[in-house]
Amino acid sequence: MKYKKINSLIFNLTLGRIDEAESIVKSAEREGMPIDWEALVDLAAYHGVASIIYKNIKDIKPRFVDNSFLSEIESYYYGIAGKNTNYFAEMDKILLTLNDSGVDTILLKGAALGETVYNNIALRPIEDIDLLVKRFDFPAAKAAFKRWGYDVHEKIFPSRIHKEIEMERHKPFEKYESELHFFDKKNRFFFDIHWNLLIVCESGIAEAIQLNMDKIWQRIKEISTGEAYAYTMSDEDNLIYLCLHLRERHFEKARSRLIWWYDVYMLLKQSLNTLDCAYFLNTVSEYGAEKSVFSIIKTVKTLFGIELPKEIDDAIGDDIETFELNKLIPEPTDQIKYQRVFVERDYLAEIKNIKGITKKIRILIGDIFPDSRYMVSYYRIENKALLPLYYLIRFKNVLIKGLKAANQLIKNNQ
Incomplete structure (x- = not known):
């Protein structure tokens, strides 16, 4: 019950529902279980929404909010602003090299959303930057990163024979490989460079969903990132990609962070009046991804309180599964086992x-x-x-x- 109040509080603060948040705090106090504000800071940071909460309450400074909480999330806000400023400056430097090499580049996920949806560099935390290039441009993209002193992240094996065995085992899965990871020598910046978007499905709707790369590239939108330029996917393609990535790559493995749901909410909110509903629905159908995409969108509609375009709302219908808030913001202990840990194979x-x-x-x-x-x-x-x-x-x-x-x-x- 106590955690249910905490995740409900963090959700309402993220959406700027101040009255609802105050009601939760007062209810917890009446029940003799006051809010653990220190735990709330950790949870807000883990779920990537500390900066958003700070933006929502920094001016009004609600009396029910503990001063230490406000101070801590203020630190997160400016910390993320500084980190993202450095990240985007580094990205701009690399994009300039890619521009000069004639390599068209699409920004994905956090980098794209930070530039086009959030409009505030401090609001969307970035752990790494995902870029998409065309397959035939990948060698030039790799050379650009090498030029700036980046190394390719490679899995290290105990010995050559161990590597040979693993490569043999991995052959059936080679078709899923569509990216390389680059990091600078000081481990400050991490870039994932994709040349294809293939979503391995954990929900069982398919083995994998191959996104239509030709259609995606035909509908790109150019944006400025500073001195350089890049592209983003169309809102329709981006919405499909975000929903599939959230449902199939994270949610089905019980990995959920509120910021990923908030991404979908923000993109929907921004594009409600401009979304090409026919293209969106036809593409979701082409991928056979109705179950995955519609469940995410319907959950966002239900919990975040956003009105969908009638055409999309009618297509989703009443039978699509929706998820409760405790699934979006599970207890941290439920996610510990999904943290990346180097587990040595017992050869x-x-x-x-x-x-x-x-x-x-x-x-x-x-x-x-x-x-x-x-x-x-x-x-x-x-x-x-x-x-x-x-x-x-x-x-x-x-x-x-x-x-x-x-x-x-x-x-x-x-």
């Missing part, structure tokens, strides 16, 4: 499935004495002088793991 446990004694020996040696880059990455070694010590620790751990595996194998054969 020793699978060694019996590897054919050939030579391969098995190479895997064993590679597991005990992996590549130094792998050791630094896996154990997060900051002082490389300690590397020999970590090799000794790893040798001990692998030995124990090997003995346990051998013991289990003996038991299974008895």
